[in-house]
Amino acid sequence: MTVATTMSLMMTMALTKIAKKMKTKEMKTKARMKMNAEGMKMRKTTDQTRRLRVSMAILILLVLLKMTCKEDESMSHSCRLHASHWTTLINNQRFRLRQIVEARLRSIFEVTPSLPLFMTILSISGNVPEAQQWLFSTISQNAPHTSETLVAALEIFAAETEVPRVLALLDSYSYLLRPRDAHSLQLATITISESPKYHARAIPIIIKELADSIREIHVAVRSVYSHIDEAKHQRELVEILKLRAGRVRRERMEAWVEAVSSPPGPMHPMALAAAMMMGLPIPPLGAQGEDPDVVAMLDLSPAHDRDLEDLREEFRPRLGERFDGWRKVANDTKGGSKLLADAHARAVKLMPFLRATDAVRALLTEYVLQFVFCLWE
């Protein structure tokens, strides 16, 4: 046993030496090449060669790591799973411990998959190709089960730039995505738009999501200003917008805002949503005789109960955040600026007041006044 140990120890040392030698040799040849290059007056190092060098260095690093760890597997030094005070007997057990941990993590992945868990299992696994295959097949199988698993699958395949798989999931199960999964869908869309082959498939997703976001913002606005879409008020707004800035315009604008406002009453959930969207303070609901559970649900502390997320979303749908995210995706996509122009045109058609900043400001002021009034009563 001891002979074997010393043998393997010596082997390790010899291999490490060889590796070091290889490295120095390579460095020497690199230096020589550099000198040659300089001799040939090739002073400019292009980005490409630099990138190649970096990837070469990483490759060498990984090969070296692999060599040291292979030694390690046959019992010895310098591995991230290793502590120096262990005896060989103890040391040999760490692969078993790793197996047990991996098995446990895999069983968690089967139920609640996520991108971090995926990365962790791959990084600790002793057999990465097998693990990756298992993870991919498990997540593909479980993706259609719930919204959560679908989101995890999208994130994983997007991170691994498995664009065809991302597209297949979106084609078949996109109905599972909730508004709050917008961020994951945005990441997936960016991955699609960056792939040269499937780039065009990102466009319809962006168009649809921009339109959806605008429609939802419109609904939220209408819940606070219920008469805003009535023909006579629309006509009046057109007239006001023709006026030059001044007292007359301001007064008519204030009258218009008052006319389009919803009749006073307890705050509608969607009005609350609109408030949240615009970043306004919300009235203390308890004072209006609302269910205290609603207040608890809106609790903004980060340690909230995740089970209430769906309900919370209904009351606080982060419409602005979602729209902004899609705007950024469109900006980063080739041909996205045209989509944004179209979306802007549609938004202005739905909500003509967006054309004038003073109209938006008047609407917001009216909202704050109503809110203060609410508190008074």
Add this chain to the structure above:
Amino acid sequence: MNMPVNVTIKNKGGRIVKDFSVSGPHGVERILLWIWRDLFLSLLARGLSSDKKKTAEMLESVEFMLDWTALERLLYGGKQCELFDMILCQQPDLLYLYSIVWGQ
């Protein structure tokens, strides 16, 4: 939250095996995970077969108290694995390269 904690672990002969100097509860977690790893390995090396079977169960209670990320940290003696995290998390494309080199 940043209270300094110093822990020295010695072997039977009094020789220092490990010297921790950490700050705050998170640091203590790291020490505990380090101890857990040694306990698990000793159990697997010298424990009764009935005890060995309980390893998975005990790991689950560690996971229950902390979370699943603690299991990974446990493998590395409480530490995050910096090098691999750096390569893999910042460059997911390298996963492929890594699997070619590592796997076989």
